[in-house]
Amino acid sequence: MTSTTDVTEAAGGGAAGGTVEVRGLSKRYGRTVAVDGLSFTVRPGRVTGLVGPNGAGKSTTMRVIVGLDRPDGGSALIGGVPYRELRRPVCAVGTTLEASAAHPGRSARDHLRWMARAAGLPGRRVAEVLELVGLASAARRAAGGFSLGMRQRLGIAAALLGDPPVLIFDEPVNGLDPEGVRWIRGLLRSLAAEGRAVLVSSHLMSELEGTADHLLVMGRGRLLADTGVRELLAASSGGRVEVRTAQRQEAMTVLAEAGATVAVSRQDAVTVSGLEAERIVELLTGAGVAFSGVAEHRASLEEAYMELTGGAAEFGALRTEEGQP
Numbered sequence: 001m002t003s004t005t006d007v008t009e010a011a012g013g014g015a016a017g018g019t020v021e022v023r024g025l026s027k028r029y030g031r032t033v034a035v036d037g038l039s040f041t042v043r044p045g046r047v048t049g050l051v052g053p054n055g056a057g058k059s060t061t062m063r064v065i066v067g068l069d070r071p072d073g074g075s076a077l078i079g080g081v082p083y084r085e086l087r088r089p090v091c092a093v094g095t096t097l098e099a100s101a102a103h104p105g106r107s108a109r110d111h112l113r114w115m116a117r118a119a120g121l122p123g124r125r126v127a128e129v130l131e132l133v134g135l136a137s138a139a140r141r142a143a144g145g146f147s148l149g150m151r152q153r154l155g156i157a158a159a160l161l162g163d164p165p166v167l168i169f170d171e172p173v174n175g176l177d178p179e180g181v182r183w184i185r186g187l188l189r190s191l192a193a194e195g196r197a198v199l200v201s202s203h204l205m206s207e208l209e210g211t212a213d214h215l216l217v218m219g220r221g222r223l224l225a226d227t228g229v230r231e232l233l234a235a236s237s238g239g240r241v242e243v244r245t246a247q248r249q250e251a252m253t254v255l256a257e258a259g260a261t262v263a264v265s266r267q268d269a270v271t272v273s274g275l276e277a278e279r280i281v282e283l284l285t286g287a288g289v290a291f292s293g294v295a296e297h298r299a300s301l302e303e304a305y306m307e308l309t310g311g312a313a314e315f316g317a318l319r320t321e322e323g324q325p
């Protein structure tokens, strides 16, 4: 990050520059309670997924963090400072939420130059962000002819202009083709690997698979889970191993004695949970039970979450200890 000095200065200094702290946040629209006493921390160096069904309050939460809406209660701080008090907001937080649509006749480069000038940023940063989002070759083309994926890239380029330590992307995967989805995932991972705090929303848990390190699950304006993805998957018994064997009964006896839960899955196969594949191979080999294949099935994020919450449609309540980055 080239602008760490600016950012820490703007944020009041210290490593808190890349941390978002939401405390007791509430927001109503008329009679609708969009966000209801929400508290969480988004830490640097990881991708945090904000997930929940449509209407859960994800966008509202993000809008309040980046100063587009005022909370009715509580606070949202970026590096310890409310958005409105940041000296150079574009150097503290980048977001696709307020992406001012480029004038259709204006080139991507001119659009970003205009934004950079308005924010007091050096013009050379424009070429850098165009390169970063893979739009360098389309820089002189009118934005009006851009595909959805290219428009998403342009919005992300704008968010990156100030080289901020915090990035907030609302449903960035929405409407992208598989190549675009792969690209966004890689970008989110690398932004976090650079030490930035990346908050990304989605209404689908599966979209965050392989991307998020941490999950904040929302439902009806409230936080239902605040958990590390690794911890969530590790706590799930969804990890199963299928063993193909003609000696089904013998295999079941050996594995059950070692503490596994074993069920018949097919005529020539059993499904084992509670033991790692390597240990299963050791046990069967040691007991002289012949087998012809061992296949691991890892639990998906969604399966792991549903299992821990009892499959409640409304995302049941779960809270695990906050893991440090």
Ligand SMILES: Nc1ncnc2c1ncn2[C@@H]1O[C@H](COP(=O)(O)OP(=O)(O)OP(=O)(O)O)[C@@H](O)[C@H]1O
Binding pocket: 029, 032, 033, 034, 052, 053, 054, 055, 056, 057, 058, 059, 060, 061, 203
């Ligand atoms: N400007 C607004 N005026 C009135 N109601 C609003 C406004 N913005 C959001 N809401 C309401 O607040 C609730 C939360 O909406 P929000 O957009 O934050 O949810 P979300 O989780 O982002 O959903 P989605 O995935 O559909 O974007 C919804 O009931 C929504 O209708």
